[in-house]
Amino acid sequence: MAFIEIHNLEKSFKTDNKSFRVLNNINLSIDKGDIFGIAGFSGAGKSTLIRCLNRLEEPDSGTVIINGREITSLSSSQLKKERRSIGMIFQAFNLFDSKTVAENIAYPLHIEKFKSSTINARVSELLQLVNLEHRSNAYPGALSGGEKQRVGIARAIANEPKVLLSDEATSSLDPQTTFSILELLQKINKKLDLTIILITHELSVIQYICNRMAILEAGKIAEYGDTKNVFSAPSSETLQMFMKVHHQFQQQSLFVEGAGI
Amino acid sequence: MSLRTHSLYEVLVSAFGPDVWKMIIPAIGDTLYMVFWAAVFTLIIGICLGFILTITADDGLLPLPLPHRVLGAVINGLRSLPEIIMIILMLPIARVIVGKSYGTNACIIALVASCVPMYARLVQGALAELSKGKIEAAKAMGSGIWRIIFSVMLPESVPTLIHSFTVALVAIISMTALAGSFGAGGLGDIAVRYGFNRFQHDVLIATVTALVLIVQAVQFIGDLLAHMILRKRHML
Ligand SMILES: Nc1ncnc2c1ncn2[C@@H]1O[C@H](COP(=O)(O)OP(=O)(O)OP(=O)(O)O)[C@@H](O)[C@H]1O
């Protein structure tokens, strides 16, 4: 059995008595230590899929198993406990503006009711891991996007989760900051043996950091496998289109350079 | 001193003179007493009801459609009553609670009853401004509902809550003046008894001045507090 298994996952949304199927028979298995990328067009259902993994969204049917625990059959109090071992980071960071960096990172540790000395020690360890020791007493409002996401990551991994879910965590960051966040993710993936599932719009993100990937197309897995294999023979319309646009941009930039202004 | 018998200058001098203020200052004390207690109860009850409204909504932490709709309807019903009717309605209820249907304490009950529905809606509005993402992040970390309320929703919305409380407080002050004419005492009572019934325009001017100053002070302190918190959080 793989570390994360998703079987026959289905999800529909109802709007004006019309049911709209967003996830259609999703099956995936993800191994421990994978950095698993999911890409697809806007509205393909990527966020819905990742939110079904910690049940921020309730799937209609199907099962999600993480580390041998069947997430989809947990009671709400069991789910609350289980969520502490599933970290999540967001495009909008979702930090608490009323708390300092250190307090944000300590938040999940307070949920576990650790002693305050334990919490303080763990917080400084995490601050060091994400290179933010000097910002521990700052409020999120005073941080740059990259710093905010590093706080988000520290907060998400504070309780030493087995899995980290990332919903477009770098989509609002500039390329350089994106790169540094990806490096950080790679570092914690190795150091903590953390399995990461990340959603992105950018193929380069997947190529850079993901060993395995899936393409989601209108709620279905269009293709899925090792990143290298998928990119060497893209079979889905989505990926072909993504790559075409990618190339167009590159050619465009060559053209501008070639103009020699 | 009336404008019918004295010049405007004389009335103004008297309005800011010691004789009038000997009467106004104790009335300010009564008014502040009523405003203070009405504000305390409005704050507590209003925040509770505002949270209940938010949490029991369909997209809330604990959706409870029926209680949500009932509470919403009651609040809307109470809000649609003109303040003066509310005061008249509350007087017999005040008799049950504080033993008499007149005086400052009875007035506080009427004030609370008419301000709570407004403040509850303002609190609901303040909470609606909170980003869904923060609450989702808290949920994703395994927070229970109480922790989300006390460690996330409440502290995150403090600046907006202060802001809307200032609005409520100003309404309470103006309603206190209104209730004054129903035997509650305070500045409203003075204004009606001397300013209106006896044409003592100097007293009227002094009362208005005192009310304006109180409202200004409340607004200033509220704005300052909210501003300070936002500044501390680097959100300006
Ligand atoms: N709570 C909801 N109620 C109704 N429809 C929803 C809801 N959440 C998502 N949807 C719909 O489900 C579809 C998939 O949404 P989802 O957010 O999963 O897409 P996505 O792949 O993450 O897109 P993006 O790249 O823009 O983030 C969209 O058509 C969206 O409108």
Ligand SMILES: [Mg+2]
């Ligand atoms: Mg999305």
